[in-house]
Amino acid sequence: MWLRSSVERSGCSEVAVAEEDTATERVVAPGAEDLERAAEAALRPRRLAEFVGQRVVREQLELVLHAALGRGGTPDHVLLSGPPxxxxxTLAMIIGAELGTSVRVxxxxxxxxxxxxxxxxxxxEEGEVLFIDEIHRLAxxxxxxxxxxxxxxxxDVVVGKGAGANAIGLALPxxxxxxATTRAGLLPAPLRDRFGFxxxxxxxxxxxxxxxxxxxAGLLEVDLHADAGGEIASRSRGTPRIANRLLRRVxxxxxxxxxxxxxxxxxxxALAVYEVDSLxxxxxxxxxxxALCTRFGGGPVGLTTLAVAVGEEPETVETVAEPFLVREGLIGRTPRGRVATARAWDHLGLVPPEVGGTLFG
Incomplete structure (x- = not known):
């Protein structure tokens, strides 16, 4: 009973992953509030051969998994890092499928x-995969x-309290x-070192x-023209999740x-209706x-001030908007605050003020 209640508290769910199973459908409950997540899960590839992109990681992971299968053992622990x-x-689910085992999420x-x-x-159970998302946020x-x-x-399970407490070691299969982590730098070294790959x-x-x-598009049974696919891809920030979401909106x-x-x-x-521009x-x-260009003359301006100007929390601006804007060379971070680049002014169709020191190329 203690184990069952603790599992339920931890939010862990068991997902059986097999080649002809509906594994990803069981990760997401297709309720009314989860339709978007269910649609996203239905588009996920089930095997490494179906996975598009990430050629190096895919090849390395294939070697790790197939070598373990050849030895008849379990593969090393796997850490996957990168932006959302x-x-x-998807790769975590594929690992379970390639091993022919179940995944606990x-x-x-x-x-x-x-x-x-x-x-x-x-x-x-022996050979199972335990997938821990956002592992950098473990207590x-x-x-x-x-x-x-x-x-x-x-x-080691501690039984009792105080002076009478006793640690009982339980062997695990x-x-x-x-x-999975979006911030690998936050993982402590002892935990990071225990991942073999x-x-x-x-x-x-x-x-x-x-x-x-x-x-x-094939899975959704829609006729996607090649030029339309190229247009959606160019506006998807290099992210498959966004690409699939925009495809569903189109x-x-x-x-x-x-x-x-x-x-x-x-x-x-469609992308105009959903306010997704050419970049x-x-x-x-x-x-x-x-706001950065028109209200603050291109900066520099502090994060908190900029967030207030757009009616958002500073953390939202910093974690949701800024990474892509910085990656696209539209804003820069300086010790004095955020600044607009020449590309930002050009993209908005605005003329930058002729003030030295605020315009970054």
Whole structure:
């Protein structure tokens, strides 16, 4: 009973992953509030051969998994890092499918106590995969418990309190931890060192995203023209998750306001309705960029002041809008604050003020 309640508290769910199973459908409950996540899960590839992009990581991971299968053992623990939406969760599910085993799914924020993690670990079966999303957000006591479990396949359960407390060591069957993180630098060195394979996922180029979109269009049973796929790919920020989301929005527009054909005109019209511009900037991105240029003369301006100007929290501006704006060379971060680049002024169709020191090329 203690183990069952702890597992439920930790938010861990078991997902059976097999070649002909509906694994990803069972990760997401297709309720009314989860339709978007269900649609996203349905488009995920199930095997490494279906996975588009990330050629180096895919090849390295294939070697790790197939070598372990050849030895009849479990593969080393796997750490996947990179920005959101690039396929870390998908690869975790694929690992289970390639190994022919089940995947237990949980996340760092869901495990607040060592007992929660102990319950999850104690219920694992031999060869299973434990996927921990946002592993950098594990509580410190749970981290320390995970160290021992990953290295020695053992978990120490403390029974009793105070002077009468006693630690009981429970042997665990061999299993594989797959950790996913968007901030690998926050992982403590002892935890990072226990992963036998670390793969970093990079942003996709437009050609790879067009392949993703072509595959997704086939699964959605829609007619996606090549030029429309290229247009959607160019506005997807190098991220498959965004590309698939925009594809579904273009499909909606074509279904309601056209004949259902996803051609270039439909793609451009739909993306205009959803305020996604030619660079992939959305409403928040443009608000930040416009405020920086028109209200603050291109900067420098502090993050908090900029966030107030657009009516958002500083953390939202910093974590949601800024990474893409910086990556695209539209804003720069300086010790004095945020500044607009020459490309930002050009993209907005504005003329920068002739003030030295505020314009970055």
């Amino acid at each position: 939406g690039l396929g870390k969760t 949980t996340s760092g924020p869901a495990i607040q106590h060592a007992g929660d993690l102990a319950a999850v670990l104690s219920s694992l 410190r006591p749970a981290e320390e418990l995970l160290y021992v479990a990953m290295e020695d396949f053992r978990v 061999p299993f594989t931890v797959v950790g 670390t793969g970093h996922l990079d942003f996709y180029d437009d050609g790879e995203l067009e392949q993703v979109l072509s595959r997704s 499909r909606d527009w074509a279904q309601v306001r056209s004949d259902g054909t996803l051609d270039l005109a439909a793609a451009r019209s 992939g900037l959305d409403r928040l991105d443009r608000s930040v960029l416009t």
